[in-house]
Amino acid sequence: MSIPRIILDTDGGYDDAWALLMLLKAHSQRRIQLEAIVCGSGNAHVDHVLINMCRVLQVADKKDIPVFRGAPDPILPFEHRSHDNFNGKDGFGDIYPVTDLPDMSPVNVTEHGVNAMARIVKENPGKVIVFAIGALTNLALAIRMYPEIVQQLQSVTIMGGNFVGIGNVTPSAEFNIFFDPEAADIVLKTLKCPMTFIPWETCIPPRNPVNWNWRKSVLGVKKHPILDLLNPVEESNYKELPPTHQWACADCVAAAVLLAPDQIVKTFQEVYTAVELTGSLTRGQFVLDPRSQKPPNAKIITEIHPEVYKKAIFWILDSQEISLIDYLKA
DSSP states (O other): OOOEEEEEEOOHHHHHHHHHHHHHHHHHHSSSSSEEEOOOOOSSSSSHHHHHHHHHHHHOOTTOOEEEOOOSSHHHHHEEEEOOGGGOOSSSSSSSTOOOOOOOOOEEEESSSHHHHHHHHHHSSOEEHHHHOSOOOOHHHHHHGGGGGGGTEEEEEOOOOOSSSOOOSSSSOOOOHHOOHHHHHHHHHOOOOOOOEEEEGGTTTTTSOOOOHHHHHHHHHSHHHHHHHHHHHHHHTTTSOTTTTTOOOOOOHHHHHHHOHHEEEEEEEEEEEEEEEOOOOTTTOOETTTTTTOOOEEEEEEEEHHHHHHHHHHHOOOOOOOOHHHHHHO
């Protein structure tokens, strides 16, 4: 039986690191084949993202996974758009001196990330899942440059968007979609394969009540090289926030949904979904239209099981050779 082949498309913040670590554990157990990590700008500029992902691979001792530099900018320029300063300028809390670099040997310097994404899909038609946890620029460019992959992708799972109009970069838009709404529009209107979205509101209270106090005082006290890496990064990010503040590790939520959907997902909605491009107050907002005569083009995850999700995070740190699904069932 073949295992899922996954391309991770990331913008390299702390929650991207958690998502990557979840994938790496599944990869090490041969539950999935992580084909590539394609980096793009978002939480930080793409050049910082390359460093952050290599830092995670070094700690996880998985430097055989190829890393590619993707698009540094969104498809269209937009003067009010910027990188996400919550994660610091470098995406990892600005705790590392610029001279403190990990082993950068996983980075493929001869092939662009968009080309690599399309190549892998074409080499494995019907077998590749794109797991996108940043802006959708790389995927949209791959679709435009290599339209044949529209028929060759198995599916895509995306952390991004919203379904009740709550934003985190504007009052109405989620960051990943707002960073490049034209790319999201291309993806939503062009792809024919199943598309699953884990929107912002699903990852925050009240649907996901996990807070910074739990992350720091329960998860954070464990002894593990992963926590040696991420504890100081996240402490830098959260240093001015109260313990009750949400720990919105949205990309990790998305990874858990990808790997164990039957255990993690509580409710979902299949609905025709579009993204607003021109609204002066709503640019980047998702618009869900259950009245549309068009068939649903997206599966929107609307609720998860928070306690099961927390258990999934502990699985990353657990030394047992047991799949995430079996771990969650135990």
